[in-house]
Amino acid sequence: MAHTAETGAAKPSRRFTLLIEFALAVGGFAIGVGEFTIMGLMPNVAEALNITEPQVGNVISAYALGVVVGAPLIAVLGSHFYRRHLLLMLMAFFALGNIASALAPNYPTLMVFRFISGLPHGAYFGVASLVAASLVPSHKRAQAVSRVMSGLTIAMLVGNPFATWLSQLLSWRFAFVLVGGIAVLTVILVFLYLPLNRQEVRNSPSQELTALKRPQIWLTLGVGAIGFAGMFCVFSYLAPVLINVTQVSPHWIPVAQAAFGAGAIIGNIAGGKLYDRMQLKGVGWLLVWCIAILLLFPLAAQSLWSILLICVAIGTMVSLSPALQTRLMDVAADAQTLAAASNHAAFNVANALGPWLGGVAIGAGFGWTATGYVGAATAVGGLIVFFFAYRQQQRHG
Numbered sequence: 001m002a003h004t005a006e007t008g009a010a011k012p013s014r015r016f017t018l019l020i021e022f023a024l025a026v027g028g029f030a031i032g033v034g035e036f037t038i039m040g041l042m043p044n045v046a047e048a049l050n051i052t053e054p055q056v057g058n059v060i061s062a063y064a065l066g067v068v069v070g071a072p073l074i075a076v077l078g079s080h081f082y083r084r085h086l087l088l089m090l091m092a093f094f095a096l097g098n099i100a101s102a103l104a105p106n107y108p109t110l111m112v113f114r115f116i117s118g119l120p121h122g123a124y125f126g127v128a129s130l131v132a133a134s135l136v137p138s139h140k141r142a143q144a145v146s147r148v149m150s151g152l153t154i155a156m157l158v159g160n161p162f163a164t165w166l167s168q169l170l171s172w173r174f175a176f177v178l179v180g181g182i183a184v185l186t187v188i189l190v191f192l193y194l195p196l197n198r199q200e201v202r203n204s205p206s207q208e209l210t211a212l213k214r215p216q217i218w219l220t221l222g223v224g225a226i227g228f229a230g231m232f233c234v235f236s237y238l239a240p241v242l243i244n245v246t247q248v249s250p251h252w253i254p255v256a257q258a259a260f261g262a263g264a265i266i267g268n269i270a271g272g273k274l275y276d277r278m279q280l281k282g283v284g285w286l287l288v289w290c291i292a293i294l295l296l297f298p299l300a301a302q303s304l305w306s307i308l309l310i311c312v313a314i315g316t317m318v319s320l321s322p323a324l325q326t327r328l329m330d331v332a333a334d335a336q337t338l339a340a341a342s343n344h345a346a347f348n349v350a351n352a353l354g355p356w357l358g359g360v361a362i363g364a365g366f367g368w369t370a371t372g373y374v375g376a377a378t379a380v381g382g383l384i385v386f387f388f389a390y391r392q393q394q395r396h397g
Contacts, residue, residue, distance in 0.1 A: 021132055021144070023192070024087075024128040024131065024132060025147065025148050025150050025151030025154075026182065026185060027087070027091050027128065027190070028128070028148060028152040029152070029154055029182060030091070030094065030095075030151075030179055031121055032151065032152040032153070032155025032156060033159040033160055033163050034063075034117060034175075034183075035063060035118075035121070036155065036160045037159070037163040037167070037175045038056070038172070039236050040238070040257050042057075042239045043250065044167065045172050049107050053240055054363060057236055057356070059114050060351065061351070061355055062118070063114040063115065063348075064118060064349070064352035065115055065348070066114065066348075067119070067122045067347075068345045069115075069119065070122060071121070071122025071123050071341040071344050071348075072338060072345055075122075075338040075340075075341035079338070083130065083131055085196075087124065087127055087128065088191060090124045090127070091120070091186045092187050093120045094117065094121070097116045097119070098176045098180040098183065099177065100113040100116065102180070103173075121344060122344030122345045122348065123344075125344045126339075126341030127341070128148050129343075132147065133326075140276065142273070142276045142325075143273060146269060146273075146322040150265070154261070156260055156261030156264040156265075156315065157261025157262055157265055160257045161258040161261070165254045168250065168251075168254075214331060217339055220328050220389060221328075221343070222385040223283060224324050224343060224346035224347050224350060224382075225346040225347070225349035226353075226385055227379050227386070228317070228346075228354075228378075229353040229354035229357065229378035229379075230354060230375025230376060230378045230379045231290070231317040231318075232350055232353075232354030232355060233358040233378065234297055234372055234375050235314065236354060236355040236371075237368060238260075239253050240368055241369060241371070242256055242307065245368050245369055246301055246304055246307050256307065256308060257311075259309075259311035259312045261315060263311065263314060264318040266312075267316035267317060268321065268322060270316070270319050271319030271321060272326070280327065281390070283386055284387075286319050287382050287383040290379040291376050293310065293317070294314070294372050296313075297314065297369065297372030301369045321343075321347065325340065328340055328342065328343050354374075354378065357374050358371040361374050
């Protein structure tokens with residue numbers, strides 16, 4: 001099969017499957033660097049734009065809001081496009097949004113450009129997950145999704161610390177230039193390696209909207225939107241915690257980000273395997289784990305060695321992503337695109353909710369480490385929603 005061949009429904013070879021997964025994972029790497037690096041640069045952005053660190057938290061929330069708005073909207077409006085074409089358009093738009101963010105002259109324009117940059121995020125991951133799942137046997141779908149998501153987790157391990165370190169030396173704007181360049185590379189790789197399947201089933205917008213009628217979809221999205229907020233609550237304010245509580249040099253921020261990324265890689269692999277083995281029950285156990293590690297965060301923040309260890313543990317919360325992504329594909333029936341994209345809308349509701357709740361707690365005088373307790377409370381909320389989902393599944397099958 002030629003790299004750029006426009007084929008029918010025939011599945012690619014194992015070699016080409018890996019090339020396709022790699023191309024899609026590079027896009028995930030770009031999104032991961034674009035979404036998370038600003039969290040490590042919070043003090044730098046605040047100083048450069050003469051704003052407060054909680055205001056930088058609002059910039060993070062603006063990106064997340066863009067994901068929340070863009071994921072379902074693009075999934076519905078783009079449902080009649082071939083997946084290859086949609087992925088190319090989404091990543092090109094993402095590249096432009098990040099280059100514009102690098103050129104933002106002030107706080108209001110940065111807010112706008114971060115919102116715009118977030119629009120293609122959820123739809124890209126949703127469509128990429130559907131492509132990955134279509135290439136493997138049904139009992140290995142969650143692991144295929146986790147391989148595509150590995151780009152996101154590798155960004156946490158390598159991309160974010162590197163971009164943070166280099167941006168500390170040069171300028172916070174460099175991070176977004178770097179993201180734009182990686183997004184352009186993704187466009188090239190997807191064009192080269194992902195063949196066009198003209199026999200691909202495409203839905204109408206009205207057919208995709210049928211997903212909104214299924215309670216299990218809403219409950220699964222609720223688990224992600226509430227239960228995942230704790231990770232973002234803690235990670236968003238990790239830089240000021242290291243400086244003000246652990247009292248270490250800003251040079252340790254990239255190291256802590258790398259520790260978080262190592263945990264994310266472990267969690268991404270484990271989450272896919274756990275869901276393939278335990279299905280919905282696995283999500284419940286993952287939430288229990290999240291509650292435990294978030295409660296430990298305030299204590300662990302007091303010393304360097306313990307905060308690095310807890311960063312690894314908090315990174316493993318990413319295990320919820322492939323599990324919930326595959327769960328949505330299981331319950332979506334013939335509205336796959338909207339359901340798959342909405343998973344990242346839910347996670348970015350969490351990304352908006354977590355920093356906002358953390359900022360409220362910090363602003364109220366509870367201290368930087370209050371983010372751990374706030375995060376644990378949101379994970380408990382996610383567990384409550386999970387129990388509703390599990391009971392309904394047991395009742396209705």
